[in-house]
Amino acid sequence: MSRVTDLRRLARPPDQDDFASTVHDPRVVARVGVLLASAIVVAFLTGLISHLHQNPTPLLPLPPGPTWGYRVTQGLHVAAGLAAIPLLLAKLYAAYPALFARPRLRSPLHAVERGSVAVLVASAIFQVSTGLLNTFQWYPWSFSFVRVHFAVAWVLVGSIAVHVAVKLPVIVEAFRRPLDEPSEPPEEGTTRRGFLGGVAVTVLGLTALTVGQTVPALSAAAILSPRQAGNGPQGLPVNRTARAAGVEATATDPAWRLSLVGPARTVRLTRADLEALPQVTVVLPIACVEGWSTTATWEGVRVRDLVALADGSVDQDVRIVSLQQGGSYRQSVLPASFVQHPDSLLALRLGGEDLDLDHGYPARLIAPDRPGVLQTKWVDRIEVLA
Numbered sequence: 001m002s003r004v005t006d007l008r009r010l011a012r013p014p015d016q017d018d019f020a021s022t023v024h025d026p027r028v029v030a031r032v033g034v035l036l037a038s039a040i041v042v043a044f045l046t047g048l049i050s051h052l053h054q055n056p057t058p059l060l061p062l063p064p065g066p067t068w069g070y071r072v073t074q075g076l077h078v079a080a081g082l083a084a085i086p087l088l089l090a091k092l093y094a095a096y097p098a099l100f101a102r103p104r105l106r107s108p109l110h111a112v113e114r115g116s117v118a119v120l121v122a123s124a125i126f127q128v129s130t131g132l133l134n135t136f137q138w139y140p141w142s143f144s145f146v147r148v149h150f151a152v153a154w155v156l157v158g159s160i161a162v163h164v165a166v167k168l169p170v171i172v173e174a175f176r177r178p179l180d181e182p183s184e185p186p187e188e189g190t191t192r193r194g195f196l197g198g199v200a201v202t203v204l205g206l207t208a209l210t211v212g213q214t215v216p217a218l219s220a221a222a223i224l225s226p227r228q229a230g231n232g233p234q235g236l237p238v239n240r241t242a243r244a245a246g247v248e249a250t251a252t253d254p255a256w257r258l259s260l261v262g263p264a265r266t267v268r269l270t271r272a273d274l275e276a277l278p279q280v281t282v283v284l285p286i287a288c289v290e291g292w293s294t295t296a297t298w299e300g301v302r303v304r305d306l307v308a309l310a311d312g313s314v315d316q317d318v319r320i321v322s323l324q325q326g327g328s329y330r331q332s333v334l335p336a337s338f339v340q341h342p343d344s345l346l347a348l349r350l351g352g353e354d355l356d357l358d359h360g361y362p363a364r365l366i367a368p369d370r371p372g373v374l375q376t377k378w379v380d381r382i383e384v385l386a
């Protein structure tokens with residue numbers, strides 16, 4: 001390139017053609033785009049499942065199983081969200097010269113299309129960054145993460161649908177042309193294949209270094225995950241400690257009684273009373289919304305036995321209320337289908353020992369196929385809902 005053309009370029013605003021490179025090519029943009037859209041769709045569908053667990057609706061009731069269900073869907077949710085980060089960066093890099101295309105506005109339809117891309121990019125950046133910070137339990141904002149992340153997911157998926165519909169002819173054409181087709185003048189820089197290979201290695205590497213937070217066989221490699229199996233008391237990570245929840249005194253008070261609130265009466269039981277009831281051992285995971293999950297052996301009393309003790313019907317949902325006074329996770333609702341499940345326990349023991357205070361001593365809920373946020377610790381009351 002001559003100095004004269006260099007100077008001419010400096011004298012005017014940049015144009016799309018100034019960014020000529022093998023990588024800024026619809027064939028690359030379309031391929032990365034399909035991978036990115038797939039990751040986002042997986043994150044969206046698994047996110048919907050998580051939403052339905054936390055906001056049950058009679059229209060779409062979720063079954064209490066398989067036991068490992070939430071572990072798999074939420075593990076996928078976080079893995080797909082993490083994979084979306086390098087894919088998003090790669091797609092923005094490959095496509096950004098389009099920002100300098102001229103004329104800037106060609107028609108009202110073109111303006112709408114550009115606007116939808118702006119919404120897409122903004123919502124995608126918002127979703128991956130809030131999701132990523134959530135996995136580190138860092139909330140540097142004042143809005144409700146769960147509600148906003150859920151609402152923006154619809155905006156993102158909607159804008160992807162618009163974008164794919166508008167670009168469909170370009171996408172089809174981009175996949176039809178071979179990646180290595182020689183061009184005139186000959187291209188310089190990274191090859192398209194080299195770039196796509198680098199993106200693939202980055203995505204697979206990131207997945208390999210994080211997915212061990214929920215896949216036991218890969219846990220040794222999970223060096224990028226904030227929480228892993230084995231790094232808490234009794235071999236299980238702790239999400240919120242007893243101290244952070246402000247329950248150290250109440251949870252260790254010998255005067256603690258579990259209240260079973262039935263339709264007609266309330267039964268109060270000491271921990272010794274609970275230990276004298278039939279005990280059941282189950283192997284169930286805690287699967288946190290943040291993406292980590294760990295299987296453990298729990299012992300305790302079936303929730304349905306406790307409901308029966310208070311003369312409640314197992315056709316009713318129950319509410320589990322913690323000793324914890326504030327915070328969103330101080331109580332949860334266990335739908336009737338989960339109440340009936342033989343593996344739904346009020347756990348007293350973990351891994352053959354009394355529950356650690358940080359894992360919910362004197363008693364905590366553990367039920368199959370349920371988000372960690374709903375596995376209420378330091379239980380004070382179980383109420384059969386009318």
Ligand SMILES: Nc1nc2c(c(=O)[nH]1)N[C@H]1C(S)=C(S)[C@@H](COP(=O)(O)O)O[C@H]1N2
Pocket residue numbers: 236237238239240245286287288289322323324327329330331358359360372373374375376377378
């Ligand atoms: N009362 C109460 N129970 C709670 C929580 C909480 O903050 N308060 N956190 C929940 C979350 S988010 C998870 S993932 C699990 C983690 O259980 P663990 O700390 O025993 O591993 O507990 C759940 N139970």
Ligand SMILES: [Mo]
Pocket residue numbers: 239287288289290372373
């Ligand atoms: Mo959690």
